[in-house]
Amino acid sequence: MNKKYFFFTFFTVFISFYCCAVFAKQKVVALLYSPDSHTRAQFSLDEQGRLYYRLIFDTRLIVNWSRLGIETTGSSLVDGITVKGTVKNEINEKFLWPLGEDASLVNHCNELTLHCAANSANFDVITRLYNGSMVFRYVCKQLGNRTVQLKSELTEFNLAESYRIYQYHEESVFRPVNVDSLPGTSDLPSTLTAPKSYISIGEADNRNYTKCVLIRGKRPNSLALQFYTDTIYRDHHVQAVRKDTSIQFLDSLITPWRTISCSNTAIGLHEFSQLNLKLVKPLNNKVPDYIKPGKVYRVPINTQGALNGIDFAQKMNFQYILVDAGWYGAEFRTVSDPTKYLPDFHLPDIIAHAKEKGIGVILYVNYVGLKAKIDTILPLYKKWGVSGLKFGFVDGGTQKGLSWLDSAMKKVNDYGMLLNVHDHYKPTGLSRRYPYVLSQEGIRGDENSPDAFHNTVLPFTRYLAGAADFTFCYPNKVNDYSKNIRVSKAQQMALTVVYFDPLQAIFWYGQSQDYKDEADIEFFKYVPTVWDESKYVQGEIGEGITVARRKDRTWYLGSAAGMQKWGGTFKLDFLEKTQVYVATIYEDDGQGGIRVKKAKFGHNDPFVVNLDAKGGQAVILRPQEK
Incomplete structure (x- = not known):
């Protein structure tokens, strides 16, 4: 017998025997493979009729029963x-x-639906396996004609082994801790690491559920979901979480997708x-090429400052x-009326000047004003010629708040206006x-003075x-924003490539008159906010x-270092073959400024990144004209 075959057979029998011994009272009821067969999920029932799953990626057990x-x-x-039955389908x-981040996306997975029954009720567990990722949700469509409260x-x-989780809460810093030592909660998505294993646990399609953490x-080595604000959860780890409202459903209950993504x-x-x-699922199959993403400049709240800001944005x-x-x-006072502008801020003149210069106008409205007047302000702003809204301090933690936000998103979308949802809501x-x-916050950005460790954890x-709105506070000769910026200028520049945001806010606290013709800010004239192709090269x-x-x-490269020196060499194998590229390189000059230099590269040439602690480098690679 072939030795490799013998070993494989022995290994398979051993694992099967081991699993049968440990889970002798469980019966496997379904098995699902990803398209490349490297990701596998199993489902089982125990003697009490309790449902379990486990996940294997490559040959590694990731999530045990x-x-x-x-x-x-x-x-x-x-x-x-x-x-009661199973249905498999390929998508x-x-x-x-x-x-x-990419101009087109491939949605390829294998889907399994478990038709389940329990105590006179029917429900489905729908699972999809992608290459490297498992997603699943509960679908209950026969709850009766009375309101049902979701308790847990x-x-x-x-987890099959010991992992470290990068714990955070809303806009906090990240704290890497062992799963068994996790204090309190960690937001979704959360990233976990073990030797040569990286996992992201997240959620998708949360429209009217509640925030889970x-x-x-x-x-040991286990994580569970908790309703953050909508219910009380008690066990030997967590004493109580405040109860604001109940989670209620009528007729049907469909949970968000739970996602587990794995990488080596x-x-x-x-x-x-x-x-x-x-x-x-999209509302229609139209390609949204009529929507205009772009870079955003925040203007002062006075008429002349706003007019100057429009000229700066055009420049x-x-x-x-x-x-x-x-x-x-x-913004937080109920007497403040978002249908009326302050006397010293003449919005019609500002909007007219912006239109003349080809610049769109986005208006901020706080949750207080939104709840009171969203159905009034949307047709009004459309009449004014406003391009979009920024929502402030919405409730992204309760079922009531997320349901309201979903309806508000649809209303803004139906009016054909851009939307940026700020504060702790995450997409x-x-x-x-x-x-x-196009965007949302749910991130500790430059307003909250993140350090280089935080910046290199976020990706x-x-x-x-x-997408996330990082609100870049790029410095100038008048103000270095030392309170907000704890990394180099080149890292600030590079992060506009590293971080994805279709509405990239740059010069957040900056005054337009303070940015002269410095060579470095020229980069921001060119850097896009949406892309045809994206890849993480090293890190x-x-x-x-x-x-x-x-x-x-044209290719853009962004590199950023954490709290220590960092770098590496990689091949430019993504460049077009036979094409010469002219690189404009923006890097730290060691004096707190930016050095700009030129170089030429071709397909598969080596590219060296060598950064000081907290440093960065931004590069534009343009095809050389023939």
């Missing part, structure tokens, strides 16, 4: 479960997405940064100005459904959920990263 189920005030979907589609979601993640589970490298996690878009090849909080009064792929929703964590969480992105035939 873990509970599935939801508990409601109606029929219990926790135990006594039987699987293989390609769709254009000109508002993202039993979904757990029993991860907490330490009851077993940190940069491999980027393969899943647009997974959420693939899991949300810098920006597409929009943002009129932020304060233009209609104190779950709803831009596919409402393509005018592997929060940005896996989708490690919290240490450093290089990202390459293409728009038309």
